[in-house]
Amino acid sequence: xxxxxxxxxxxxxxxxxxxxxxxxxxxxxxxxxxxxxxxxxxxxxxxxxxxxxxxxxxxxxxxxxxxxxxxxxxxxxxxxxxxxxxxxxxxxxxxxxxxxxxxxxxxxxxxxxxxxxxxxxxxxxxxxxxxxxxxxxxxxxxxxxxxxxxxxxxxxxxxxxxxxxxxxxxxxxxxxxxxxxxxxxxxxxxxxxxxxxxxxxxxxxxxxxxxxxxxxxxxxxxxxxxxxxxxxxxxxxxxxxxxxxxxxxxxxxxxxxxxxxxxxxxxxxxxxxxxxxxxxxxxxxxxxxxxxxxxxxxxxxxxxxxxxxxxxxxxxxxxxxxxxxxxxxxxxxxxxxxxxxxxxxxxxxxxxxxxxxxxxxxxxxxxxxxxxxxxxxxxxxxxxxxxxxxxxxxxxxxxxxxxxxxxxxxxxxxxxxxxxxxxxxxxxxxxxxxxxxxxxxxxxxxxxxxxxxxxxxxxxxxxx
Numbered sequence: 001x002x003x004x005x006x007x008x009x010x011x012x013x014x015x016x017x018x019x020x021x022x023x024x025x026x027x028x029x030x031x032x033x034x035x036x037x038x039x040x041x042x043x044x045x046x047x048x049x050x051x052x053x054x055x056x057x058x059x060x061x062x063x064x065x066x067x068x069x070x071x072x073x074x075x076x077x078x079x080x081x082x083x084x085x086x087x088x089x090x091x092x093x094x095x096x097x098x099x100x101x102x103x104x105x106x107x108x109x110x111x112x113x114x115x116x117x118x119x120x121x122x123x124x125x126x127x128x129x130x131x132x133x134x135x136x137x138x139x140x141x142x143x144x145x146x147x148x149x150x151x152x153x154x155x156x157x158x159x160x161x162x163x164x165x166x167x168x169x170x171x172x173x174x175x176x177x178x179x180x181x182x183x184x185x186x187x188x189x190x191x192x193x194x195x196x197x198x199x200x201x202x203x204x205x206x207x208x209x210x211x212x213x214x215x216x217x218x219x220x221x222x223x224x225x226x227x228x229x230x231x232x233x234x235x236x237x238x239x240x241x242x243x244x245x246x247x248x249x250x251x252x253x254x255x256x257x258x259x260x261x262x263x264x265x266x267x268x269x270x271x272x273x274x275x276x277x278x279x280x281x282x283x284x285x286x287x288x289x290x291x292x293x294x295x296x297x298x299x300x301x302x303x304x305x306x307x308x309x310x311x312x313x314x315x316x317x318x319x320x321x322x323x324x325x326x327x328x329x330x331x332x333x334x335x336x337x338x339x340x341x342x343x344x345x346x347x348x349x350x351x352x353x354x355x356x357x358x359x360x361x362x363x364x365x366x367x368x369x370x371x372x373x374x375x376x377x378x379x380x381x382x383x384x385x386x387x388x389x390x391x392x393x394x395x396x397x398x399x400x401x402x403x404x405x406x407x408x409x410x411x412x413x414x415x416x417x418x419x420x421x422x423x424x425x426x427x428x429x430x431x432x433x434x435x436x437x438x439x440x441x442x443x444x445x446x447x448x449x450x451x452x453x454x455x456x457x458x459x460x461x462x463x464x
Contacts, residue, residue, distance in 0.1 A: 014060065014350050015042040016049070024050035024197050030445045030453075031195065032335050032363055039063040039364040045348050051197030059357040060347065063364040065371060065396035067348050071339055071360055072396070073404030080339035082406065084357045086194030087338065090448075092202060093186050093216055094269065095262030098409060106406075108250060113263065113409060116244045119311075122413050124239035125166045126311035129417055132165040133158065133424050134308070140429075146459035148434045151283050152452050154460075156180075156276040162417060163271035167264060168226050169240035178222055179268060182215035187269075187447040194338075219268070223261045231257075241267065270410060273449040274333035278400075278418050279425075280456055281331035281442075282324050285378045287431040287458045288440050292380060296320050300423045314419040320426075322383035324418050328400040330378060330440075333449045335363035337402055362399050363450075371397040378440050429460045 017023045017038060027034045027050070038046045044064035051057050062068060071080045081102055091100040098109045115121060136158045160179060164172035189212035193199050202209060229235040230246060245260045255263075286293040299319045314321070337360040341352050352358065367375040371392040372382075381387025391398065401408040408414070425431075434457045443453045 012350070014045040014047045016047040017042065020050050020052070020056065023048050028192065028195050031191075032444050032446050032450070035061060035063075035336060035359070035361045035363050039361070045350060055198060057197050057357060058353075058355070059359060060352060062347065062358060062360045064348065064368065065365055065394045065399075068360045068362075068365060068396040068399060068403065070347050071358055072337075072399075072402060072406065076345055077404050077406075079341060079343040079345045080358060081342045082338075083340040083342065084194070084338040085196075085199065086190065089190040089194045093190055093212060094265045095258070097259075097262035097266040099266045099270065109259075109263075110405075110409065112248050112250050112255065116241065116248060117409050117413055119412060121244060122416055123311040124244075125241060125413070126416060126420070128165050128169065128240060129162045130308055130310075130420060130424070132162045133421050136161050137424055137428060140460065140462075142462050146432065146461050148457040149460055150455040151431075151458050152276070152280045152456045155279040155283070156272065158421065159272040159276040159279065159417070162421070163268060163275075165240075166271070166413075167241045167267060169242070171226055171229065171235050175222055175226075178218055179272075182218045183269065183273075184447075185211040185215035186219070187273075188212070191447050219265060220261065223264045224257065226264075227257050227260055267410070269448065270408070271413070275414050275418050275421075277331065277333040277450050278324060278328050278414075279421055280452070282327035282418075282422060283425070283431050284433070284442065284456050284458060285327050285330070285440060286323065286426075287433040289378060290432075292323060292378075293426065293431065296323055296422075297426045300427050304423060304427065309420050309423060311416050311420075313423075314416045317419055317423055318384060319380065320423055321415070321419050322380040324415070324422060325383040325398070326378060326380040329366045329372075329382075329398055330376075331442075331444065331450055332362040332366055332400040334400065334402065335444075335446050335450050336361050365396065366398060366400075368397065376441065425460075427463075429462055432459045432461070434458060 023034070038048070038061050044062070045067060046061040046063070048059050048061070049056050050059065062071065070076065082100060083102060087100045094100070096105065098106065098113055101109050157180075160176055164175050164179065168175065189208050192208060200206065226242060227246070230242060242264065245255060245263055248255050286296070296319050299317055303313060303316050339358050339360070341354050341356045341358055344354050345352050347358070366372070369375050371394055373389040377389070379387065379389050382389050382391045396403055401411040401414070442456060444450055445453050
């Protein structure tokens with residue numbers, strides 16, 4: 001059990017990580033391991049100072065739901081802005097879309113994009129998504145004997161195909177390889193530059209910057225070509241997301257091509273990496289818990305039979321949804337969420353100065369023993385009505401999509417996609433672990449989302 005911060009510290013600094021260089025190197029090496037260790041050694045609110053004196057940077061790590069609520073919602077959420085280094089890098093490389101926008105710009109974008117992600121709008125995209133899921137899953141090879149596959153690689157391919165189809169409709173068929181080639185270089189540049197205490201200017205052409213520039217050019221060219229083809233009438237969209245973006249209005253004004261591009265790039269990033277992560281770890285855990293897997297398969301057959309699912313079916317699969325939510329508790333796709341204090345404020349009794357970077361850590365909050373019974377045990381019944389280990393009442397004890405006004409606008413889209421993809425996989429395949437994945441808990445790190453540091457191997461056997 002982690003140490004606890006004093007309930008009423010009466011001012012002063014939180015417990016502080018010693019040193020400046022070594023913690024900074026540990027943070028860059030593996031942000032998830034650093035978050036876990038800082039919590040275990042120092043408690044619920046942890047301070048660190050990195051970088052040489054005069055150029056140093058103060059960071060606070062927050063491992064308690066009360067601290068998350070303070071930063072992400074309530075009366076003072078605007079005191080903690082998305083202006084830390086990571087979001088600054090996201091804006092530099094992907095554009096200042098909804099994910100990185102601030103102030104009135106964010107308010108305007110949220111207002112314009114909200115109709116694109118309503119339940120009714122997601123229903124429009126679901127037929128495209130399910131058709132693509134069925135195509136990918138039916139194309140998985142059938143081996144004479146169970147053969148290990150990398151769940152991470154396979155789920156990333158599946159979710160990328162789905163999000164490209166939802167975004168670009170029939171025009172997406174040639175885009176998969178370009179996006180798979182380009183996004184890793186961008187993600188690596190964003191997270192490495194976002195976490196370093198002393199950033200070199202992006203104009204200095206380091207090897208990583210050169211790779212990121214080439215990747216960004218490729219992605220921008222791809223999206224711009226799709227937008228131009230749609231605006232000119234050379235291609236037509238049905239109910240895909242690009243069509244909704246091109247008709248979205250800010251008052252009487254349509255979004256510009258640059259605004260459409262920024263939203264499309266963010267959607268590509270968030271729409272496939274987060275869902276891929278959720279499915280990868282859910283399948284891994286279901287392989288380790290065949291009794292849960294069998295219950296889910298029974299539910300899927302009872303609800304769907306052999307027919308193609310629709311968006312409304314996701315709400316009729318509570319066991320499947322619970323299995324996903326519990327995997328997302330143990331393996332949140334966004335293990336840390338950064339903010340910058342733009343005004344002097346207070347967090348859990350400690351005064352925090354403007355200019356301080358604050359990091360909310362869903363990774364540790366989701367495992368906090370004050371809120372979760374047996375927090376390291378995989379138990380989907382936490383998210384059903386009669387489980388022996390109930391879900392805590394605290395709104396911020398489970399927050400894979402963030403929280404407050406800046407919570408992920410696409411969370412309904414993501415959950416529908418994830419539940420239906422898992423249902424289709426389990427209807428036709430059985431997942432089983434290999435000896436290299438003989439434990440529930442896997443080594444992980446983070447780029448822009450949670451990533452396994454070793455392949456997540458399992459067998460996926462087609463059912464008769």
